[in-house]
Amino acid sequence: MDKTENVISIENLSFGYRHKMVLEDIGLEVPAGSIFGFLGPNGAGKTTTIKILLGLLRVPDDHVKLFGKEINHHRIEGLKLTGTMVEDPSLYDHLNATENLRNNCIIRGVDRKRIAKVLEQVGLTADAHRKIRNFSSGMKQRLALAQALLPEPRLLMLDEPINGLDPAGIIDIRNLLIDLNVNHGITIFLSSHILTEIEKLCSHVAVVHNKHILYQGNMEDLLNSNRDDIRLIVETDQPEKTKLLLGDLYTIETSGANRIIVHLPYRNASAQVAKILVEAGIGILLLQPDSHELEASFLELLKAN
Amino acid sequence: MKENFANDFIKIYRTEWFKTKKTLAFWLIFLYPFFCILLVSLKFLGDKQPSADPWSDFITQANNVMSFFLPHFCILMVSFATQIEYKNHGWKQIYSQPVTRLSVFIGKYAMILSLTILSMIVAFFVISGMGLLIHLIKPSINFVVTFFSIEIYARLFFLTFLASIFIITLQYWICMRLKGFMPPIIAGIFFTIIPIAYAMIMGIAGLLKKSKEILKIFEYDPYSYPFSTLFHFQITKTAPTSLITDTLQVHLCLALCILILAAIDNQRRSVFA
Numbered sequence: 001m002d003k004t005e006n007v008i009s010i011e012n013l014s015f016g017y018r019h020k021m022v023l024e025d026i027g028l029e030v031p032a033g034s035i036f037g038f039l040g041p042n043g044a045g046k047t048t049t050i051k052i053l054l055g056l057l058r059v060p061d062d063h064v065k066l067f068g069k070e071i072n073h074h075r076i077e078g079l080k081l082t083g084t085m086v087e088d089p090s091l092y093d094h095l096n097a098t099e100n101l102r103n104n105c106i107i108r109g110v111d112r113k114r115i116a117k118v119l120e121q122v123g124l125t126a127d128a129h130r131k132i133r134n135f136s137s138g139m140k141q142r143l144a145l146a147q148a149l150l151p152e153p154r155l156l157m158l159d160e161p162i163n164g165l166d167p168a169g170i171i172d173i174r175n176l177l178i179d180l181n182v183n184h185g186i187t188i189f190l191s192s193h194i195l196t197e198i199e200k201l202c203s204h205v206a207v208v209h210n211k212h213i214l215y216q217g218n219m220e221d222l223l224n225s226n227r228d229d230i231r232l233i234v235e236t237d238q239p240e241k242t243k244l245l246l247g248d249l250y251t252i253e254t255s256g257a258n259r260i261i262v263h264l265p266y267r268n269a270s271a272q273v274a275k276i277l278v279e280a281g282i283g284i285l286l287l288q289p290d291s292h293e294l295e296a297s298f299l300e301l302l303k304a305n
Numbered sequence: 306m307k308e309n310f311a312n313d314f315i316k317i318y319r320t321e322w323f324k325t326k327k328t329l330a331f332w333l334i335f336l337y338p339f340f341c342i343l344l345v346s347l348k349f350l351g352d353k354q355p356s357a358d359p360w361s362d363f364i365t366q367a368n369n370v371m372s373f374f375l376p377h378f379c380i381l382m383v384s385f386a387t388q389i390e391y392k393n394h395g396w397k398q399i400y401s402q403p404v405t406r407l408s409v410f411i412g413k414y415a416m417i418l419s420l421t422i423l424s425m426i427v428a429f430f431v432i433s434g435m436g437l438l439i440h441l442i443k444p445s446i447n448f449v450v451t452f453f454s455i456e457i458y459a460r461l462f463f464l465t466f467l468a469s470i471f472i473i474t475l476q477y478w479i480c481m482r483l484k485g486f487m488p489p490i491i492a493g494i495f496f497t498i499i500p501i502a503y504a505m506i507m508g509i510a511g512l513l514k515k516s517k518e519i520l521k522i523f524e525y526d527p528y529s530y531p532f533s534t535l536f537h538f539q540i541t542k543t544a545p546t547s548l549i550t551d552t553l554q555v556h557l558c559l560a561l562c563i564l565i566l567a568a569i570d571n572q573r574r575s576v577f578a
Contacts, residue, residue, distance in 0.1 A: 054401040056576040079403035090398030106320045
């Protein structure tokens with residue numbers, strides 16, 4: 001598949017449970033090679049969308065395509081190239097980790113040798129023969145990811161993949177997903193309501209709220225759009241001089257003794273700030289965007305809609 | 306298309322066996338015959354007058370008791386076999402695999418039928434073992450005088466297996482439809498006790514007096530059909546002459562219709578669990 005093609009495309013799709021509409025006339029395009037974050041509050045329809053993409057929920061023909069093919073008529077072809085993890089991990093708790101993966105090997109027709117490889121990828125080699133009923137929720141989450149990786153998919157569809165993970169586990173899984181995307185070219189479609197993770201991981205993002213897609217596109221564009229105010233945290237070895245220099249060019253505020261918050265007109269202006277400080281011979285101790293940028297963009301999107 | 310289905314079916318059938326090991330559904334195929342045959346063995350040990358043909362009597366009585374408990378065995382086994390998917394969030398995982406939905410549906414159904422057959426095979430070994438054990442404990446029963454009749458065993462247990470097919474099929478559909486362990490069990494027990502309750506009420510009201518009339522009621526309900534063969538045997542003192550009775554043929558045809566409807570339902574419905 002060409003890198004510019006869409007791995008997932010949804011057009012004018014509406015879906016509801018009995019009398020309650022969950023999605024209304026949504027469209028979604030996930031480019032090949034992207035890490036696509038599907039963002040929304042709880043109950044916004046993220047899991048429903050993933051279930052539709054996997055053919056678990058029935059929708060009318062010609063609204064959903066997986067790898068360019070209509071899902072109702074080419075479900076199996078699409079799923080052969082897809083690794084999935086939906087909601088709570090699907091693991092048999094009377095079996096151990098290896099047996100659970102072996103079960104998947106049989107259905108997928110995957111060589112058993114892959115089991116050791118995927119267990120290593122998710123850091124569960126030492127627990128290969130431990131029963132699932134003795135696993136923590138974070139370990140179950142890792143094993144569910146291993147299950148998704150087993151068939152060497154071209155698309156990973158993950159629903160809330162970092163739920164239940166401890167901070168170290170979150171970093172491990174984040175690094176693994178980035179590695180899979182960058183070095184193996186796997187497109188990753190993941191849903192989450194944890195904004196900071198989506199911000200750190202995703203190249204593209206879609207925001208779903210109240211049955212509609214409010215935004216979809218590059219992460220960078222989202223961070224730059226809907227924002228009049230981008231905040232940069234600056235700490236230097238000469239705070240007073242820094243305030244004078246930057247205060248002439250930008251709106252600034254102080255936070256604590258040495259910390260300065262600079263309000264930038266656009267996101268890339270941070271490079272300009274760095275240049276100014278270096279040329280003035282000021283030592284930069286810290287220069288980082290406010291970590292809640294996506295959160296602010298997200299809240300503004302919700303407010304605007 | 307046919308080839309895809311066959312390949313997918315084999316994969317699903319293999320995984321079903323793989324994950325059923327060590328589950329309650331699997332242990333039930335041993336517990337059910339062992340429990341029933343133990344009851345018959347105790348009765349045999351307590352009998353004052355030894356039977357002239359102990360093996361045939363032992364096999365027939367074992368089959369009778371197993372037939373009596375057959376509906377409960379089927380209800381429990383189908384519930385256990387499907388419940389592991391609900392309990393472990395397995396349905397969404399299975400249905401999002403690159404296999405046909407029909408193969409998933411038929412694969413699990415075939416595994417449940419296989420478990421039933423396996424319980425009959427286990428019963429064969431338990432009957433043989435128990436017979437010899439009874440002979441050792443109480444030599445007067447004299448199991449070694451006559452031969453174990455494979456023919457009688459096969460005939461009776463084949464009939465019992467056929468009688469289980471309707472129950473398994475309807476319970477399977479109910480279990481696929483109803484989430485949770487109790488609702489399918491309650492539905493199954495309800496279908497089993499309905500004719501008993503009906504016969505009791507009609508008996509108390511004086512509308513049913515003859516045992517043959519009661520038997521008819523049991524025969525109409527596929528859930529109580531397996532133990533109606535036991536009633537038939539006890540009332541008439543003769544085993545049914547025809548292996549597959551007209552009633553059983555009707556039940557099997559109905560089971561096929563239910564299986565087809567359930568398969569169509571399975572193709573069309575969304576998977577929420």
